[in-house]
Amino acid sequence: MKSNAISKDVPSLQQSLDRASARIAPTWPLDRFIAVNPLWGFTDMPLQQAASVLAGLCGSRMLMPRSWYKARCDDGTFGATDIEAAIDERGERISTQAVEAIADADDPAPSVRARFVDVMDAHRNLTTQPSWRDFVVQNISQHCATHFDNGQSQAPAPKTQGLYAAWRDHAIIDRGAGLLMGLSNLREIAKQLPQHPELAIALALAELDVEPLDQEAYLASLLLDVGGWAAWCAYLRWQSRLAQSDDDNIVELLAIRLAWEWLLFRAAEPKVLAHWRNAKVAWTKNEGTKAGAQDKDWILQRAVEIAYQKRVARAFLEGNAESSPQRPSLQAVFCIDVRSEVFRRHLEAQSAQIETRGFAGFFGVLLDWQSEDG
Numbered sequence: 130m131k132s133n134a135i136s137k138d139v140p141s142l143q144q145s146l147d148r149a150s151a152r153i154a155p156t157w158p159l160d161r162f163i164a165v166n167p168l169w170g171f172t173d174m175p176l177q178q179a180a181s182v183l184a185g186l187c188g189s190r191m192l193m194p195r196s197w198y199k200a201r202c203d204d205g206t207f208g209a210t211d212i213e214a215a216i217d218e219r220g221e222r223i224s225t226q227a228v229e230a231i232a233d234a235d236d237p238a239p240s241v242r243a244r245f246v247d248v249m250d251a252h253r254n255l256t257t258q259p260s261w262r263d264f265v266v267q268n269i270s271q272h273c274a275t276h277f278d279n280g281q282s283q284a285p286a287p288k289t290q291g292l293y294a295a296w297r298d299h300a301i302i303d304r305g306a307g308l309l310m311g312l313s314n315l316r317e318i319a320k321q322l323p324q325h326p327e328l329a330i331a332l333a334l335a336e337l338d339v340e341p342l343d344q345e346a347y348l349a350s351l352l353l354d355v356g357g358w359a360a361w362c363a364y365l366r367w368q369s370r371l372a373q374s375d376d377d378n379i380v381e382l383l384a385i386r387l388a389w390e391w392l393l394f395r396a397a398e399p400k401v402l403a404h405w406r407n408a409k410v411a412w413t414k415n416e417g418t419k420a421g422a423q424d425k426d427w428i429l430q431r432a433v434e435i436a437y438q439k440r441v442a443r444a445f446l447e448g449n450a451e452s453s454p455q456r457p458s459l460q461a462v463f464c465i466d467v468r469s470e471v472f473r474r475h476l477e478a479q480s481a482q483i484e485t486r487g488f489a490g491f492f493g494v495l496l497d498w499q500s501e502d503g
C-alpha cells in the first residue's frame with residue numbers, strides 16, 4: 130500500500146476533496162485585507178513536516194539556501210555554541226563540525242510531484258515553445274478574473290452559470306490551445322467533460338489513474354498551482370460558512386484545473402502517457418527522500434534563531450537597566466495593522482501623556498497581563 134505525506138488512511142473521494150481544499154489559506158479582499166498565515170492549512174503538522182510536504186506539492190521552500198547559513202556563520206551571526214544548543218534541543222548525535230559542513234554543501238535538488246502539465250512540458254522545447262503549465266494557469270486566471278469581476282470591468286461577462294460550467298462552455302469553443310499550443314482537438318475532447326464539477330473530478334482521477342492514497346496530495350498540488358485564485362475561493366467558502374452556509378467555488382476551481390490535466394491526458398502521445406506512469410511511481414518513491422533531504426538544515430535554522438533570541442534577551446536586559454521615562458497616564462496596545470494607525474495617531478495627539486504600542490495579534494502569540502496591584 131502506498132504511503133502519503135498528508136494522510137495515512139484510505140480516504141473517499143469526498144474526504145480527499147475536503148482535505149485538499151482545507152490546505153488552502155483564505156485571502157481577504159484589499160478593502161478588508163488582513164494578514165493570514167499562508168500555512169494555515171498545515172497547522173496540523175509540525176513545521177518541518179509541513180515544509181517537506183509543501184516542497185513536494187509545489188516546490189515551496191521554508192529554509193534559506195545553504196550558502197546563506199554559511200555566510201551568517203562566517204560573519205558571526207551565529208556560531209558553534211548556537212549549533213550545539215540546537216543539536217541538544219533535537220537530541221541529535223551529530224558534531225558541530227558535521228553541521229557546519231552541511232552549510233558548505235550544495236542544496237539538494239528539488240523533488241516536486243509532477244502534474245500532467247509537467248509531464249507534457251518535459252516533452253516540449255521550452256526555449257522555443259510556450260509552457261503548458263504557464264498556458265493552463267493563464268487560461269484559468271483569465272477565466273476567474275472574468276467570473277469574479279466585481280464591477281472593475283467595463284464589459285463584464287454575464288454570470289448565469291457557476292465557475293466550472295462557464296469554463297466548460299468556453300473550453301468547447303475556445304481555439305486558443307490550438308492556435309498557441311498546437312493541440313487543435315482539445316475542443317472536441319472538452320465536449321466529453323461532465324457538466325457537474327464533481328463528476329468531472331471523479332472522471333479525471335479515474336482516467337489519470339490516481340490512487341485514493343495519492344488523491345489528496347495530487348489535488349492539493351493542483352490548487353497550489355493556481356494558489357491566488359484558490360485562496361480567494363477559500364475566502365468565499367470561509368465567509369459562507371460563517372453564515373452557516375457553504376460555497377463550492379474552490380471545488381469548481383479544482384475541477385477546472387483537474388479538467389486541464391484530463392484534456393491533455395486524452396490528447397497526449399503514447400510516450401507522454403508512459404512518462405506519466407513513471408511520474409506517479411516517483412510520487413511515492415520520493416516521499417522519504419524529500420523528508421530527509423534537508424533534515425539537518427533545520428539545525429542550522431534553529432542555531433540562527435537561538436543566536437537571535439540571545440541578542441534580543443540581552444537587549445531587554447540592557448533596556449531595563451536604563452532609567453525609565455516618565456510613566457504615561459494612558460498606554461493602549463493596538464494590533465500592528467494599517468487600520469490601527471489612524472486611531473493611534475489621533476489618540477496620541479490628545480495628550481503627551483498618552484502612549485500607544487503595537488502588538489502582532491494575528492501571530493497568535495499568547496499574552497498574559499497582570500495589573501500592578503496584583
